[in-house]
Amino acid sequence: xxxxxxxxxxxxxxxxxxxxxxxxxxxxxxxxxxxxxxxxxxxxxxxxxxxxxxxxxxxxxxxxxxxxxxxxxxxxxxxxxxxxxxxxxxxxxxxxxxxxxxxxxxxxxxxxxxxxxxxxxxxxxxxxxxxxxxxxxxxxxxxxxxxxxxxxxxxxxxxxxxxxxxxxxxxxxxxxxxxxxxxxxxxxxxxxxxxxxxxxxxxxxxxxxxxxxxxxxxxxxxxxxxxxxxxxxxxxxxxxxxxxxxxxx
Amino acid sequence: xxxxxxxxxxxxxxxxxxxxxxxxxxxxxxxxxxxxxxxxxxxxxxxxxxxxxxxxxxxxxxxxxxxxxxxxxxxxxxxxxxxxxxxxxxxxxxxxxxxxxxxxxxxxxxxxxxxxxxxxxxxxxxxxxxxxxxxxxxxxxxxxxxxxxxxxxxxxxxxxxxxxxxxxxxxxxxxxxxxxxxxxxxxxxxxxxxxxxxxxxxxxxxxxxxxxxxxxxxxxxxxxxxxxxxxxxxxxxxxxxxxxxxxxxxxxxxxxxxxxxxxxxxxxxxxxxxxxxxxxxxxxxxxxxxxxxxxxxxxxxxxxxxxxxxxxxxxxxxxxxxxxxxxxxxxxxxxxxxxxxxxxxxxxxxxxxxxxxxxxxxxxxxxxxxxxxxxxxxxxxxxxxx
Numbered sequence: 001x002x003x004x005x006x007x008x009x010x011x012x013x014x015x016x017x018x019x020x021x022x023x024x025x026x027x028x029x030x031x032x033x034x035x036x037x038x039x040x041x042x043x044x045x046x047x048x049x050x051x052x053x054x055x056x057x058x059x060x061x062x063x064x065x066x067x068x069x070x071x072x073x074x075x076x077x078x079x080x081x082x083x084x085x086x087x088x089x090x091x092x093x094x095x096x097x098x099x100x101x102x103x104x105x106x107x108x109x110x111x112x113x114x115x116x117x118x119x120x121x122x123x124x125x126x127x128x129x130x131x132x133x134x135x136x137x138x139x140x141x142x143x144x145x146x147x148x149x150x151x152x153x154x155x156x157x158x159x160x161x162x163x164x165x166x167x168x169x170x171x172x173x174x175x176x177x178x179x180x181x182x183x184x185x186x187x188x189x190x191x192x193x194x195x196x197x198x199x200x201x202x203x204x205x206x207x208x209x210x211x212x213x214x215x216x217x218x219x220x221x222x223x224x225x226x227x228x229x230x231x232x233x234x235x236x237x238x239x240x241x242x243x244x245x246x247x248x249x
Numbered sequence: 250x251x252x253x254x255x256x257x258x259x260x261x262x263x264x265x266x267x268x269x270x271x272x273x274x275x276x277x278x279x280x281x282x283x284x285x286x287x288x289x290x291x292x293x294x295x296x297x298x299x300x301x302x303x304x305x306x307x308x309x310x311x312x313x314x315x316x317x318x319x320x321x322x323x324x325x326x327x328x329x330x331x332x333x334x335x336x337x338x339x340x341x342x343x344x345x346x347x348x349x350x351x352x353x354x355x356x357x358x359x360x361x362x363x364x365x366x367x368x369x370x371x372x373x374x375x376x377x378x379x380x381x382x383x384x385x386x387x388x389x390x391x392x393x394x395x396x397x398x399x400x401x402x403x404x405x406x407x408x409x410x411x412x413x414x415x416x417x418x419x420x421x422x423x424x425x426x427x428x429x430x431x432x433x434x435x436x437x438x439x440x441x442x443x444x445x446x447x448x449x450x451x452x453x454x455x456x457x458x459x460x461x462x463x464x465x466x467x468x469x470x471x472x473x474x475x476x477x478x479x480x481x482x483x484x485x486x487x488x489x490x491x492x493x494x495x496x497x498x499x500x501x502x503x504x505x506x507x508x509x510x511x512x513x514x515x516x517x518x519x520x521x522x523x524x525x526x527x528x529x530x531x532x533x534x535x536x537x538x539x540x541x542x543x544x545x546x547x548x549x550x551x552x553x554x555x556x557x558x559x560x561x562x563x564x565x566x567x568x569x570x571x572x573x574x575x576x577x578x579x580x581x582x583x584x585x586x587x588x589x590x591x592x593x594x595x596x597x598x599x600x601x602x603x604x605x606x607x608x609x610x611x612x613x614x615x616x617x618x619x620x621x622x623x624x625x626x627x628x629x630x631x632x633x634x635x
Binding site: 074187188194 | 256260261263264265268271300302303315317413
């Protein structure tokens with residue numbers, strides 16, 4: 001079984017980001033970039049499936065600027081078999097990425113697409129869902145437990161009430177949540193092997209996909225600072241405030 | 250000039266950092282408190298390091314090592330250097346000198362050391378032979394084809410854990426252009442060899458849990474096949490293989506300096522006194538700037554010397570400058586970081602007091618700061634006949 005793992009190059013989660021002075025976006029000049037942590041979890045899961053003998057080949061794919069090759073090399077060093085970069089310096093919005101991935105899926109014919117539930121830069125949480133819709137495949141989102149066998153995936157989804165377990169027929173798109181696994185770090189021998197693994201580069205035009213943005217960023221702002229809390233004198237007062245002011249009771 | 254790292258080197262740094270945070274940091278407090286690394290923990294760190302491919306990363310790939318060049322090795326040591334040394338050194342780089350092993354020695358010492366099955370240690374220093382190594386009194390005399398060792402060594406790092414010792418002993422004297430000097434031979438001595446004893450060393454202020462030992466040899470008989478390299482060529486063997494150990498110390502100092510500086514910077518941005526963050530006071534911010542400058546200088550010198558080593562261009566003074574700069578920088582940075590924290594910096598709750606204590610030995614071992622200055626100035630003056 002082939003597994004496709006889309007990975008996105010994003011600002012490293014440790015970086016304290018700053019909004020540009022003109023509010024057009026976040027300043028990403030000279031900041032550390034890494035693989036989106038949720039994609040790392042997806043990649044780890046794919047490798048575990050391969051180690052378990054369920055998956056036979058892992059293909060990492062990324063859409064973005066040439067430097068996204070570094071992110072793909074990281075996936076290869078973790079254990080992916082080969083990689084595809086859909087190279088574009090244009091702004092790629094979730095729908096465009098979903099279309100690009102759909103084109104790759106048609107070409108590669110994987111049984112499973114394992115991807116992060118969202119990227120930590122724009123937090124859109126759309127690409128997986130859109131991809132499943134474009135392909136007409138079943139989907140399971142926010143997956144935090146997973147077993148794959150007999151042409152079917154049993155996925156535990158993290159929903160507000162707890163874990164909802166659903167069965168989806170393959171081929172399917174699964175988007176993974178934080179608690180699915182703890183990704184490994186690439187070992188030194190695998191880092192050295194990664195540079196010898198194939199990495200193909202294609203352009204959106206080669207895939208016949210129009211990536212023109214459908215959405216327009218109007219303005220990016222820092223979140224407002226958290227206001228100081230209130231100290232209450234008694235439980236009674238607390239319950240009262242929860243009822244009247246917070247409106248949660 | 251190209252100051253960039255390759256993609257592989259970037260990943261190597263990431264992997265080593267992740268390893269340090271996951272496999273070493275969680276045990277630092279325990280090691281400091283107990284002044285020891287439990288045998289199970291020793292095995293665990295070695296096994297995890299083997300899995301990550303970081304064990305024996307210095308050794309050539311063909312021999313089963315990681316095959317890293319010197320720049321990459323320095324990057325690994327920089328990241329490992331962030332952790333307590335008793336844990337760091339378990340991610341071992343077996344002494345490069347073992348590559349001088351020939352014949353059966355390779356199966357008995359070199360390969361087991363690379364596979365993490367045997368641990369080596371290096372015995373050079375003696376109570377009366379520190380910087381002046383050639384004055385060593387531990388001798389080996391030939392008896393038939395055997396060698397008989399007598400004498401003492403001290404400050405021998407992790408000899409308590411080691412399975413065998415790479416021993417330097419005096420084997421006579423020779424005339425040199427600078428007077429009569431001792432001839433030195435290198436031996437491989439297994440623990441348990443009759444006449445060889447490992448005794449506890451001193452309790453050091455630096456590197457808790459990383460023990461130095463005393464070695465005693467009394468009529469310790471070794472067959473000829475225990476000689477590493479050629480008899481009387483011990484210094485040649487050492488010079489051929491031990492060149493980069495100063496860079497290892499330098500790189501370790503960089504890692505520790507980074508950690509201290511990060512702690513101090515975060516603290517300066519958080520801690521408020523007199524109504525503002527203390528980093529807004531010039532007394533603190535200028536300290537940070539000077540620490541950063543020292544660290545950057547030392548890092549450039551170290552990676553530059555490592556690059557020269559990879560190009561087979563490194564001179565003694567290159568490594569000396571890197572070691573001098575990095576160990577002195579660490580001393581200063583650790584002290585200033587502690588000052589920025591104030592009283593809290595001295596408490597065992599933070600890694601700072603450890604970094605501060607551990608920093609002291611770095612200006613002493615692998616050649617004191619004074620010896621490094623001697624090496625640097627000698628290279629300048631000797632060609633002029635001074």
